[in-house]
Amino acid sequence: xxxxxxxxxxxxxxxxxxxxxxxxxxxxxxxxxxxxxxxxxxxxxxxxxxxxxxxxxxxxxxxxxxxxxxxxxxxxxxxxxxxxxxxxxxxxxxxxxxxxxxxxxxxxxxxxxxxxxxxxxxxxxxxxxxxxxxxxxxxxxxxxxxxxxxxxxxxxxxxxxxxxxxxxxxxxxxxxxxxxxxxxxxxxxxxxxxxxxxxxxxxxxxxxxxxxxxxxxxxxxxxxxxxxxxxxxxxxxxxxxxxxxxxxxxxxxxxxxxxxxxxxxxxxxxxxxxxxxxxxxxxxxxxxxxxxxxxxxxxxxxxxxxxxxxxxxxxxxxxxxxxxxxxxxxxxxxxxxxxxxxxxxxxxxxxxxxxxxxxxxxxxxxxxxxxxxxx
Amino acid sequence: xxxxxxxxxxxxxxxxxxxxxxxxxxxxxxxxxxxxxxxxxxxxxxxxxxxxxxxxxxxxxxxxxxxxxxxxxxxxxxxxxxxxxxxxxxxxxxxxxxxxxxxxxxxxxxxxxxxxxxxxxxxxxxxxxxxxxxxxxxxxxxxxxxxxxxxxxxxxxxxxxxxxxxxxxxxxxxxxxxxxxxxxxxxxxxxxxxxxxxxxxxxxxxxxxxxxxxxxxxxxxxxxxxxxxxxxxxxxxxxxxxxxxxxxxxxxxxxxxxxxxxxxxxxxxxxxxxxxxxxxxxxxxxxxxxxxxxxxxxxxxxxxxxxxxxxxxxxxxxxxxxxxxxxxxxxxxxxxxxxxxxxxxxxxxxxxxxxxxxxxxxxxxxxxxxxxxxxxxxxxxxxxxxxxxxxxxxxxxxxxxxxxxxxxxxxxxxx
Numbered sequence: 001x002x003x004x005x006x007x008x009x010x011x012x013x014x015x016x017x018x019x020x021x022x023x024x025x026x027x028x029x030x031x032x033x034x035x036x037x038x039x040x041x042x043x044x045x046x047x048x049x050x051x052x053x054x055x056x057x058x059x060x061x062x063x064x065x066x067x068x069x070x071x072x073x074x075x076x077x078x079x080x081x082x083x084x085x086x087x088x089x090x091x092x093x094x095x096x097x098x099x100x101x102x103x104x105x106x107x108x109x110x111x112x113x114x115x116x117x118x119x120x121x122x123x124x125x126x127x128x129x130x131x132x133x134x135x136x137x138x139x140x141x142x143x144x145x146x147x148x149x150x151x152x153x154x155x156x157x158x159x160x161x162x163x164x165x166x167x168x169x170x171x172x173x174x175x176x177x178x179x180x181x182x183x184x185x186x187x188x189x190x191x192x193x194x195x196x197x198x199x200x201x202x203x204x205x206x207x208x209x210x211x212x213x214x215x216x217x218x219x220x221x222x223x224x225x226x227x228x229x230x231x232x233x234x235x236x237x238x239x240x241x242x243x244x245x246x247x248x249x250x251x252x253x254x255x256x257x258x259x260x261x262x263x264x265x266x267x268x269x270x271x272x273x274x275x276x277x278x279x280x281x282x283x284x285x286x287x288x289x290x291x292x293x294x295x296x297x298x299x300x301x302x303x304x305x306x307x308x309x310x311x312x313x314x315x316x317x318x319x320x321x322x323x324x325x326x327x328x329x330x331x332x333x334x335x336x337x338x339x340x341x342x343x344x345x346x347x348x349x350x351x352x353x354x355x356x357x358x359x360x361x362x363x364x365x366x367x368x369x370x371x372x373x374x375x
Numbered sequence: 376x377x378x379x380x381x382x383x384x385x386x387x388x389x390x391x392x393x394x395x396x397x398x399x400x401x402x403x404x405x406x407x408x409x410x411x412x413x414x415x416x417x418x419x420x421x422x423x424x425x426x427x428x429x430x431x432x433x434x435x436x437x438x439x440x441x442x443x444x445x446x447x448x449x450x451x452x453x454x455x456x457x458x459x460x461x462x463x464x465x466x467x468x469x470x471x472x473x474x475x476x477x478x479x480x481x482x483x484x485x486x487x488x489x490x491x492x493x494x495x496x497x498x499x500x501x502x503x504x505x506x507x508x509x510x511x512x513x514x515x516x517x518x519x520x521x522x523x524x525x526x527x528x529x530x531x532x533x534x535x536x537x538x539x540x541x542x543x544x545x546x547x548x549x550x551x552x553x554x555x556x557x558x559x560x561x562x563x564x565x566x567x568x569x570x571x572x573x574x575x576x577x578x579x580x581x582x583x584x585x586x587x588x589x590x591x592x593x594x595x596x597x598x599x600x601x602x603x604x605x606x607x608x609x610x611x612x613x614x615x616x617x618x619x620x621x622x623x624x625x626x627x628x629x630x631x632x633x634x635x636x637x638x639x640x641x642x643x644x645x646x647x648x649x650x651x652x653x654x655x656x657x658x659x660x661x662x663x664x665x666x667x668x669x670x671x672x673x674x675x676x677x678x679x680x681x682x683x684x685x686x687x688x689x690x691x692x693x694x695x696x697x698x699x700x701x702x703x704x705x706x707x708x709x710x711x712x713x714x715x716x717x718x719x720x721x722x723x724x725x726x727x728x729x730x731x732x733x734x735x736x737x738x739x740x741x742x743x744x745x746x747x748x749x750x751x752x753x754x755x756x757x758x759x760x761x762x763x764x765x766x767x768x769x770x771x772x773x774x775x776x777x778x779x780x781x782x783x784x785x786x787x788x789x790x
Contacts, residue, residue, distance in 0.1 A: 001384075001689050002377050003682040069376060253767050268770040270756070273763035280762055281700045285676030288697070292679045295376045314672040359661070362668035366658065369671065370648065 003291060005073060013073035019050055020081035026340045032084035032200045033343065038158050038193075039202065044085045044117055053091060054115025057099070062112025068232075068298045072239045072290075079240030080247045082347055084200040086120045086155035088240065088354075092233040093154075094121025097163045097179065100232075101217030101225045106181060110161055121161040123229070124150035124206055131360035132230065134177045134223050139208065141166035141180055145188070146208040154354060156204030157191040160184050164213060165222055177222035180213035188212055198350035200343065230355050231308035235293035241315035241351055242290050245283040248322040248344045252276055252329040259331075272329060279322045286311075286318035306372060309365035316352045316361070323348035378682070380459075384689065387456050391438070391463040398432055399467045400425065407466040423507075423549050426470045430504025438464075440478050440502040447486065447494055448502030455688040473546055477501045477508035481554040484624045485573065488611035497552070497573075509550035509576070511541040511598060512621065516786070518543075519757050521556075521625075522565045522618055523776075523784075526600060528557035528572065535559075535572065535610070537580075537603040543751070547583045547596040550576050554624065555605075556617050561782040568781055569617030574605045590743035636705040639712035639741055640674040643667065646716055646734055657719050666715055673704055696766040703758045706748035713742035 005013070023046050031037050047053050056071040057063025064070075071091070078087050095114050098107055098121075113119035127150055130136045139148025146166055156162070162182040169176040182189060188211030196203040217225050253276055256267030266272050293311030296304040323345040327334035334341040352358060380388055403425065406417055417425065433439045434448065442457045443449025452460070461468055471478075482501050485493060500506040517523035526539025537557060547553070553576050560568035574581075580603035585593040612620040647667060650657040657663050681701070684694035716738035717724030723731065727739040749755045763769045776784045 001380065001682060001686050003679070003686040004690075005376065249767075253769065256769060264773065265770055267763075268773065270760065270772065273767075273769050274756070274759040276767055276769065277759035277762040280766060281703060284680060284697050284700050285673060285704070288676045288679035288683060289672055291376070291683065292675065295378075298376060309668075310672045310675050313668055314676055317669070317672070359665060362665050365668045365671060366664045369644065370658065373644075373648065 016077035024081045048117025062115040072294045075239035076243035079243030089122035089155040092236040093123035119160045122159040124153045124164045131356045146211045151205035152203040157193045174223040175220035179216040179222040181216045198346040234308040234312040235297045238290040238311035238315035241319040245318045245322040248326040249279045252326040282318040286314040289314035306368040312361045319348040429470045434503035448499035480624045481508040506551040511555040513543045537600040541598040565781045566618045571611040571617040571620040639709045710745040
């Protein structure tokens with residue numbers, strides 16, 4: 001059994017960690033947090049130069065053709081460093097959708113530009129309150145144009161390429177939904193930035209008015225493709241969450257070792273030790289579930305849907321748990337803007353919602369387990 | 376990343392599988408399969424008797440204590456081969472319950488501190504199950520605080536005289552030998568005055584009394600020592616070094632990688648998939664799904680955590696500390712699952728009779744037994760301390776009795 005990343009993959013993780021420690025310290029994250037920039041452009045350029053953006057994109061489309069395990073280890077570091085760049089929207093959503101459903105011409109047109117950092121991509125799925133569901137998609141596609149509104153769209157205000165889930169029929173079936181590809185620079189779509197829990201990652205409302213769009217994948221296949229894209233993104237996001245959980249745990253541990261109260265380090269009090277031990281437990285469970293998701297993703301195993309849902313739930317729970325208790329260990333200082341704890345708390349809770357909330361994924365997991373048991 | 380065996384591992388697995396297929400007591404398979412929690416009870420056979428037969432058969436073919444050296448009854452196998460064997464032994468591994476303390480804790484301690492003559496005399500018979508060993512550590516005054524033990528050993532010539540009481544000794548009533556930690560010097564701080572021995576459980580003055588547990592069963596014992604004589608030659612380690620010797624024993628307790636811990640999840644998923652409530656199938660209920668999903672990812676998280684440890688063994692590396700989370704997660708999960716399963720049964724959940732409940736009373740039994748899972752082999756609180764101190768590097772507790780002679784340490788709280 002070799003249920004672990006290879007030495008090369010671990011080396012890539014170390015390389016990414018070193019790069020991010022240097023180029024993306026909390027100070028850099030705060031530039032975006034404080035609204036001075038929409039995202040960290042220099043860091044984004046660095047990601048392209050390091051080959052992070054195209055690591056899972058095949059060489060014929062301008063990527064490194066390494067694979068998804070390599071992307072997983074990078075995602076972990078992106079999460080650990082709270083990198084304020086549109087990595088997940090571009091790489092886990094737009095690039096994955098293109099690789100799954102794009103025509104050769106579409107892949108040729110967009111994937112090399114994603115790998116080189118020229119293009120920021122995203123997926124426009126949500127239309128207000130609610131979880132992913134074909135019924136919730138009202139934005140209409142007809143005669144090659146889109147009309148309707150999407151919100152929230154992660155990184156929607158800075159995206160060049162938008163994958164849009166649209167309604168092409170009204171039979172009440174999943175096949176009512178098709179995917180479209182929109183070049184944001186071509187006009188017909190207007191973006192309005194929205195305030196959100198985690199200002200280090202932008203959210204927007206996109207309004208499409210007779211916006212020209214080309215189909216992505218076959219008509220009526222949209223929901224099926226989307227489900228696959230969300231599963232893949234769930235695994236990759238789980239690695240971001242695992243990275244964030246570990247960092248929040250480390251911050252809490254370090255503070256507990258340094259902070260003296262009642263004449264001793266607070267880390268010597270069992271109430272604090274046990275809180276940190278519980279954080280370690282949830283972070284460990286999440287990491288192991290994420291590894292299983294990584295295996296399923298990288299081998300395109302039939303277990304992927306179930307593995308992705310498990311990874312998603314476990315990582316969401318762990319990150320929320322670690323981020324909130326990191327603040328608790330820090331006490332009053334943890335509630336200041338100055339300390340970094342709230343940045344992890346914000347990111348943990350924003351990531352928990354982005355691909356559908358916890359309750360959505362709980363439903364998915366139980367449905368998928370039942371399906372397997374019935375088979 | 377893959378779940379495949381290396382060619383050597385695959386060959387070893389093939390050999391093990393073939394041997395199990397040809398030799399296992401298949402008539403017990405179904406019964407063993409369905410018993411998931413606590414001590415195994417077989418309907419028509421005594422677990423110790425059946426277990427002894429299975430262990431002896433294994434031993435004759437070189438499948439007992441297979442990570443031990445050959446001259447002491449083992450096979451000289453690697454850690455990963457031991458894990459593969461456990462996987463292939465499967466449900467029949469449950470038959471080895473009476474020998475697990477001996478194999479996991481007493482044997483390694485004799486191996487580390489016994490004389491060559493002791494090792495050749497005792498270890499092969501321990502491995503073959505012909506002689507069963509128990510571990511005499513816990514006392515009424517020393518559970519989590521093992522070093523607070525009070526059983527006295529006093530030197531008399533070439534012998535030691537033992538007086539005191541141990542508790543929570545599994546298998547004492549059918550054990551042939553016991554690993555015994557005693558206090559030999561109460562005038563020094565508690566960790567310094569301890570000494571380890573092994574003894575014949577049939578020695579005069581040893582009295583074994585079963586404990587009636589909170590769940591109504593009797594699986595453990597109290598063991599009383601009245602002027603029990605042990606020759607000095609059965610001392611393990613130096614006089615006063617018993618604490619260090621015990622650490623060897625306890626470290627081995629936590630090394631059981633690959634052992635599947637019962638979480639109650641498969642039973643619960645099955646139950647919720649079939650239970651029809653007024654609102655339809657239980658598994659279609661939002662609140663139930665949410666709980667099931669949380670338990671599902673804990674169960675899968677534990678499974679894949681152990682796979683990570685197995686992978687480290689396969690590469691010849693030492694597994695990381697991840698495996699220390701197992702019992703902490705599984706114990707409380709059993710308890711929570713039992714309580715929710717009964718909640719779904721409604722008023723009838725109160726009944727424990729096998730014929731009265733939809734699941735033959737299994738969750739009621741789980742409820743009553745699960746508290747022990749959170750206590751035995753390290754309480755949840757001790758496990759959290761271990762994770763906090765050894766994994767996260769947080770400071771140890773301030774120990775107020777550390778430098779105090781043992782006989783000056785307070786023995787009562789409110790009085």
